[in-house]
Amino acid sequence: MALAQADYYVPRTASITGARPLLDEAERAALVARIKALLKERDAALVAHYYVDASLQRIAEETGGFVSDSLEMARFGKEHPATTLVVAGVRFMGETAKILSPEKRVLMPTLEAECSLDLGCPADAFRAFCAEHPDRTVVVYSNTSVAVKALADYVVTSSIAVPLVTWLRDQGRKILWAPDRHLGDYIRRETGADMVLWDGSCVVHDEFRSRELEKLRKTHPAAAVLAHPESPRDVILQADVVGSTSQLIAAVQKRPESEFIVATDNRIFYKMQQAAPGKRLIEAPTGGHSATCRSCAHCPWMAMNDLSSLADTLEHGSNEIFVDEAERVKALVATQRMLDFAAAHRRRVVGDA
Numbered sequence: 538m539a540l541a542q543a544d545y546y547v548p549r550t551a552s553i554t555g556a557r558p559l560l561d562e563a564e565r566a567a568l569v570a571r572i573k574a575l576l577k578e579r580d581a582a583l584v585a586h587y588y589v590d591a592s593l594q595r596i597a598e599e600t601g602g603f604v605s606d607s608l609e610m611a612r613f614g615k616e617h618p619a620t621t622l623v624v625a626g627v628r629f630m631g632e633t634a635k636i637l638s639p640e641k642r643v644l645m646p647t648l649e650a651e652c653s654l655d656l657g658c659p660a661d662a663f664r665a666f667c668a669e670h671p672d673r674t675v676v677v678y679s680n681t682s683v684a685v686k687a688l689a690d691y692v693v694t695s696s697i698a699v700p701l702v703t704w705l706r707d708q709g710r711k712i713l714w715a716p717d718r719h720l721g722d723y724i725r726r727e728t729g730a731d732m733v734l735w736d737g738s739c740v741v742h743d744e745f746r747s748r749e750l751e752k753l754r755k756t757h758p759a760a761a762v763l764a765h766p767e768s769p770r771d772v773i774l775q776a777d778v779v780g781s782t783s784q785l786i787a788a789v790q791k792r793p794e795s796e797f798i799v800a801t802d803n804r805i806f807y808k809m810q811q812a813a814p815g816k817r818l819i820e821a822p823t824g825g826h827s828a829t830c831r832s833c834a835h836c837p838w839m840a841m842n843d844l845s846s847l848a849d850t851l852e853h854g855s856n857e858i859f860v861d862e863a864e865r866v867k868a869l870v871a872t873q874r875m876l877d878f879a880a881a882h883r884r885r886v887v888g889d890a
């Protein structure tokens with residue numbers, strides 16, 4: 538079953554440790570210019586997640602790359618003509634790009650950027666879990682290894698999980714879900730599907746605190762609460778909008794409120810502010826009065842992506858993603874089913890918060 542957090546290493550968030558040397562303005566500008574030139578020279582496109590540092594998101598935007606949630610990252614990488622994709626995010630995002638585009642070179646600023654959901658769901662243990670439930674359709678979250686995806690019937694991201702499981706439920710299918718227990722619990726409540734859940738969690742979203750959120754809402758009564766579905770149930774139950782990162786950004790833009798309490802990684806504020814410049818964004822609380830936060834609303838692995846590591850990767854072609862071909866082919870079947878479903882049900886999936 539799922540590994541306890543103590544069984545794998547969670548790096549300290551850079552914002553807590555302040556460990557990385559700070560570049561001055563001129564050094565940053567020179568590095569950004571070098572990265573932009575290298576992207577051209579290497580025929581590379583930069584695909585970034587909303588949780589990476591704003592400086593990387595900006596480069597992706599300014600060079601014809603892309604910033605998005607995990608579903609759209611996968612789609613963009615597959616459709617873009619560049620021969621090299623540089624994925625700024627966590628390892629499963631780079632692996633998904635490779636699953637879909639084996640002919641492309643996929644690089645990452647660091648190969649150490651993991652995800653607690655992926656780490657907490659090793660393929661051997663997951664295979665045994667599946668064997669205990671042979672009558673169930675296996676649906677896994679995109680935040681998993683290639684080996685786990687290879688065991689699945691369907692891969693989903695948070696933006697597509699509810700419509701896809703609803704569709705499976707309507708066919709009378711019973712579901713085996715992994716690895717995030719909060720997202721699984723949310724999907725089960727939304728769809729009424731018969732689901733057994735793997736017991737994994739995200740180290741970032743698991744820290745949002747419902748009691749503290751209740752107090753914060755009292756001091757901001759006009760604010761809408763936005764939550765990513767990897768958050769605990771008591772946080773989700775207080776949310777006005779529950780959705781993927783793209784769906785939460787769309788909510789800030791479309792909803793009438795001028796204040797939002799946001800329960801997801803705070804690097805998403807860069808895109809939210811861009812989408813709705815006049816609106817006030819408030820971080821949902823991660824620690825009670827007596828507790829200190831560990832990740833403090835920023836993924837410690839997403840934080841490993843920085844300008845220096847991106848420049849190094851492009852300079853040396855380092856940190857290339859390689860995956861086992863037999864596993865890739867199996868994982869592709871489950872991943873492609875997600876993309877086909879998304880294409881057929883597009884209006885229900887993207888930005889529909």
Ligand code: 13P
Pocket residue numbers: 605606607608680694695696739765767780781782783
């Ligand atoms: P999204 O697919 O909503 O971008 O989420 C990815 C993720 O890792 C959230 O923690």
Ligand code: SF4
Pocket residue numbers: 627651652653654680739740741742767802836837838839
């Ligand atoms: Fe994984 Fe959580 Fe980081 Fe997302 S925020 S990549 S789910 S550890």
